[in-house]
Amino acid sequence: MPRDAAAVTIRARGPRVSRAPLRVALLGAGTVGREVARALIERGPELLASDGAPLQLAGIAVRDLDRARAAGLPGDLLTDGPAHLVASPDTDVVVELLGGDEPAHTLIAAALSAGKAVVTANKHVIAHHGAELEAIARRTGAALRFEAAVGGGIPVLGPLATDLAANRVTAVRGIVNGTTNYILTAMTEEGRPYASVLADAQAAGYAEADPTGDVEGHDAVNKLVILARLAFGAWLDPTDVATLAADGPGRGSRGITGIDPEDIARARSRNAVIKLLAEATRSDGSHPADIAASVLPREVPADSPFGRTSGVLNRIEIEAVPVGTVAFSGPGAGGPATSSAVLGDLVAVARELGSTWAGLPPATTSAAVGSR
Numbered sequence: 001m002p003r004d005a006a007a008v009t010i011r012a013r014g015p016r017v018s019r020a021p022l023r024v025a026l027l028g029a030g031t032v033g034r035e036v037a038r039a040l041i042e043r044g045p046e047l048l049a050s051d052g053a054p055l056q057l058a059g060i061a062v063r064d065l066d067r068a069r070a071a072g073l074p075g076d077l078l079t080d081g082p083a084h085l086v087a088s089p090d091t092d093v094v095v096e097l098l099g100g101d102e103p104a105h106t107l108i109a110a111a112l113s114a115g116k117a118v119v120t121a122n123k124h125v126i127a128h129h130g131a132e133l134e135a136i137a138r139r140t141g142a143a144l145r146f147e148a149a150v151g152g153g154i155p156v157l158g159p160l161a162t163d164l165a166a167n168r169v170t171a172v173r174g175i176v177n178g179t180t181n182y183i184l185t186a187m188t189e190e191g192r193p194y195a196s197v198l199a200d201a202q203a204a205g206y207a208e209a210d211p212t213g214d215v216e217g218h219d220a221v222n223k224l225v226i227l228a229r230l231a232f233g234a235w236l237d238p239t240d241v242a243t244l245a246a247d248g249p250g251r252g253s254r255g256i257t258g259i260d261p262e263d264i265a266r267a268r269s270r271n272a273v274i275k276l277l278a279e280a281t282r283s284d285g286s287h288p289a290d291i292a293a294s295v296l297p298r299e300v301p302a303d304s305p306f307g308r309t310s311g312v313l314n315r316i317e318i319e320a321v322p323v324g325t326v327a328f329s330g331p332g333a334g335g336p337a338t339s340s341a342v343l344g345d346l347v348a349v350a351r352e353l354g355s356t357w358a359g360l361p362p363a364t365t366s367a368a369v370g371s372r
């Protein structure tokens with residue numbers, strides 16, 4: 001192409017002004033949803049990208065209207081009918097922050113099927129229904145963005161799909177669950193047994209009343225499945241991720257449930273600490289069968305970057321060719337930090353940047369492997 005023509009093309013892509021606002025339907029106003037609502041209401045103009053549409057909060061779906069009003073959310077935006085809000089012709093983009101499988105899965109699928117962009121932090125839905133949702137998004141051309149589903153406020157999926165797109169990723173590993181890392185850190189520093197630290201973590205709000213999803217590793221499995229999609233181009237089946245420790249710390253148990261003070265002491269005698277590590281490596285191809293994935297308690301050197309990742313912090317390392325090893329660390333949970341990723345995705349939708357997988361090719365699935 002002649003140089004002059006390229007220059008003209010670039011100038012023609014200058015800032016677009018006076019675009020119609022993008023009407024945002026927010027599903028859920030809990031820990032994360034509340035922060036997103038507050039930011040859209042209080043800092044909407046700050047979130048306006050020079051080359052994107054303004055964002056306008058058009059509705060908020062909650063279960064308990066009175067409680068939401070009492071929490072200061074504007075009454076005229078509230079509804080207890082999330083399906084109606086998704087289907088409304090006045091909704092352009094859906095932000096799903098309900099959590100859990102249903103109705104979140106059906107609502108996301110409905111929005112994408114109607115050609116509406118979706119932003120979600122729901123790692124369970126993306127890990128368990130990612131292949132189906134990716135297929136719908138690609139068919140309708142609607143964007144599906146889920147940066148907040150892994151690492152809370154840490155940007156890691158976007159960099160994998162964009163800045164690192166020229167690399168061949170060979171491994172992803174990380175401390176991706178703040179609750180278990182908080183418990184392991186307290187067990188290590190205070191020399192207390194698992195059950196007692198878990199009870200304190202629940203009282204302090206760092207662990208849920210039913211901690212199974214965190215302590216048995218399911219939450220970390222979901223995040224690893226999502227990381228593997230971006231890193232290797234394959235949707236793993238969450239049940240294919242190994243979570244039962246055959247040997248080493250916590251042997252015979254899932255997640256951190258079998259870690260005892262003896263495991264911690266044994267690690268300490270080797271200048272090591274125990275961390276719940278999510279790890280996926282790949283051999284040659286980009287099919288689920290070429291990927292080995294696990295979420296297991298591992299000894300790591302106490303003075304290593306993983307060893308020094310304490311409390312509720314997360315750390316994710318990517319090994320890739322030609323870049324080498326790159327690392328991402330920071331706040332992996334919490335309303336304000338997670339809202340950062342959700343709002344970043346909303347701005348990306350307003351700028352028409354597409355889905356989290358950006359220009360990566362469609363992913364393979366376990367089913368595709370079976371038919372190879």
Ligand SMILES: NC(=O)c1ccc[n+]([C@@H]2O[C@H](COP(=O)([O-])OP(=O)(O)OC[C@H]3O[C@@H](n4cnc5c(N)ncnc54)[C@H](OP(=O)(O)O)[C@@H]3O)[C@@H](O)[C@H]2O)c1
Binds near residue numbers: 061149
């Ligand atoms: N919290 C974090 O640090 C964090 C970090 C990363 C990702 N995430 C993800 O972000 C999502 C939201 O998490 P969260 O911590 O904000 O959860 P949360 O505090 O439990 O909030 C969920 C909200 O959705 C509402 N809700 C649930 N089901 C509903 C339904 N069927 N209809 C209407 N409203 C419904 C709940 O209402 P009620 O209160 O009335 O039940 C609540 O307001 C989850 O997918 C989570 O995995 C959270």
